Amino acid sequence: xxxxxxxxxxxxxxxxxxxxxxxxxxxxxxxxxxxxxxxxxxxxxxxxxxxxxxxxxxxxxxxxxxxxxxxxxxxxxxxxxxxxxxxxxxxxxxxxxxxxxxxxxxxxxxxxxxxxxxxxxxxxxxxxxxxxxxxxxxxxxxx
Numbered sequence: 001x002x003x004x005x006x007x008x009x010x011x012x013x014x015x016x017x018x019x020x021x022x023x024x025x026x027x028x029x030x031x032x033x034x035x036x037x038x039x040x041x042x043x044x045x046x047x048x049x050x051x052x053x054x055x056x057x058x059x060x061x062x063x064x065x066x067x068x069x070x071x072x073x074x075x076x077x078x079x080x081x082x083x084x085x086x087x088x089x090x091x092x093x094x095x096x097x098x099x100x101x102x103x104x105x106x107x108x109x110x111x112x113x114x115x116x117x118x119x120x121x122x123x124x125x126x127x128x129x130x131x132x133x134x135x136x137x138x139x140x141x142x143x
Contacts, residue, residue: 002050013112016058039086048099064113065128072105
């Protein structure tokens with residue numbers, strides 16, 4: 001299982017992925033948990049080797065502290081090319097194209113409250129994060 005948590009740890013709630021990664025490493029010691037600033041094409045190889053890939057990121061749209069998840073499929077990236085912004089679907093497409101295999105994948109996002117320069121999470125996001133991570137752990141346990 002591969003869990004990729006991403007975002008900018010110097011931009012308040014955009015650092016949600018970095019905070020999540022630390023907690024998930026403790027909760028899921030057998031999972032390969034990575035924290036990165038952004039998704040890059042180089043991650044496709046690691047994705048191709050996983051049975052399940054879980055992506056964790058902050059979102060700007062919605063009610064702060066609201067989290068959601070959805071299944072991500074390679075076909076969701078049809079017509080997408082690698083530019084400055086790589087998506088989870090784009091990584092799955094690359095994994096399938098380059099390495100012959102794309103895993104089942106889930107994307108967990110939480111709407112942030114503040115994306116100002118800060119190394120900490122807002123109180124709203126910090127309070128909501130454990131619930132979202134419990135859901136990630138449940139999904140990982142079913143894999």
